[in-house]
Amino acid sequence: MSDLPLSLRRAPRALLLDFGGVIFQTRKRIEGRDDFAASLVARAERAGRRIDVVTVRASLDAALTALGHWKHASSRRLEPREMTHREVVGDFIAADLPAPIRALLIAEAGEVLEDMNMLISDHEVRPGIPELLALAGERNIPLGIVSNAHSGRSHRRLLAAHGLAGAFAVQVYSDEVGMRKPHPRMIELASAALGVSPADAWYVGDTQDRDVVAGRRAGAGAVVLTASKHTDNPPFGVADTADAVFPTPEGLYEALRAAEPPLAAAPAPAAAPRDDRTALLIDHGGVISSSTPDDALLDAFCVDLARLLDGDDERVDAVRARGLIAAGRARHREFKARERLSPDGIREMDATTFWRDLVGDGLSPRARAVLEAEAHDLMFRYGRAKSRRTLRTGIRALLEQCAADGTTVVVVSNTISGRAVRAECAAHGLDHLIAAYVCSDENGFRKPDRRIVDEALLIADAAPSRTWFFGDKPQNDAAAAQALDVARRVLVRGGTTDDDALDAAAASGLATDVVDSASDLADLMTSARDAVGIAIP
Incomplete structure (x- = not known):
């Protein structure tokens, strides 16, 4: 051939x-759907529940059409997941059936789907398969x-x-x-x-x-x-x-x-070669901008929150709204402390959980429903209201230098609202200098979990050996960068970490450099580039 x-x-x-x-070649049996619908009716009857086969058949027809659309859509995804048996039965096959029967079929989902596959289609071994299997065995x-x-x-x-x-x-x-x-x-x-x-x-x-x-x-x-x-x-x-x-x-x-006999085993594929791209991964809070609490902004936000929550079943004024937020933040701190000890990674809390469950703990069902519905917008507004942001010295010049040098800049931030981080950078006129933002509330993991930095490296398409990480927290920024072998891990003074802790991080090798401002980092990057002709020595 x-x-x-x-x-x-x-x-x-x-x-x-x-x-x-x-x-196998599968062929739909003419009576297959009727037989399967009858088997579901029989299952219900064994549990003392009666339902007519016409209702079951209608639910089944709708389910199989919808499943076809779901499969087509799933095959467009890069890494699609499969539904569980209980999801297929509960959300598709039995979706239109009475709750007790639906619950019964969900409980028996594995058997239900086995019956469906065997009853709806006939299966015939395709021509050439027995010979193919035998030949593979011989060889x-x-x-x-x-x-x-x-x-x-x-x-x-x-x-x-x-x-x-x-x-x-x-x-x-x-x-x-x-x-x-x-x-x-x-x-x-x-x-x-x-x-x-x-x-x-x-x-x-x-x-x-x-x-x-x-x-x-x-x-x-x-x-x-x-x-x-x-x-x-x-x-x-x-x-x-x-x-x-x-x-x-x-x-x-x-x-x-x-075919001729196979060659020796193929070597493991080598990592795709990187070009000469360099990258700067940069934290937001304490690095790009410093924050100062602003009672006027927070008061205005609390007035709006109280207006949302106040009702006959739950009296909430601005003072109580502020107290609810303070309690929610305290619970959030406890959550973050627990997550740092988790063996499965340091996850970020989603906006719905924060507002409905932490801030809304103990409130009426109506008030909690409001918080759940408004959670994402509340998180964005709160992210901008809890403090006023000031651009740190040298940041604009640093990012402009990166743009001139072809160094990709990606913001990597632990934050309650990536949307608020983007808005703050845009307000400072920096958004055109930033390639992307990888934020913990969107990525799902917080620094020092390596997954948030790994996503930023993938976006930048730069090797860790040619990447700088600029942060202000040794145990978050420097540790996350070190976990991925980022070559230069630079911490800046004047952020949220005291100088002694920064100096200790440098002495231990967790950080490679400690600087006073972004201007100092710009000088370091220029010196490294000039010394060897690339951005990382």
């Missing part, structure tokens, strides 16, 4: 197959399955019923691993389980938007399609293409039979 692309002329070290459209090519599925257990059951289960060393189903194609991790997981790199595997599917895209994202050695009713009808345009498309798996069998 000399007309095959180079990627298929040498056999893989592992072969990964999709389930539907590759191993000692391990086999795996990578499939989106609402019921992996039903797939395992079908494989066993057709005598195929023993051919596969691993089976990866989306409902069992919590993600769905085109998430590349599914292919990576199957490859790892077979002891190979994705680059040494062929991945075979039948869809462009899920299978081809997943294979390319995972770096599979070859991506092949065996045509099904889905192959030529992607829900949206897909830029990636398969290495080959065969009408049936018989073509895949012939390609594998003709």
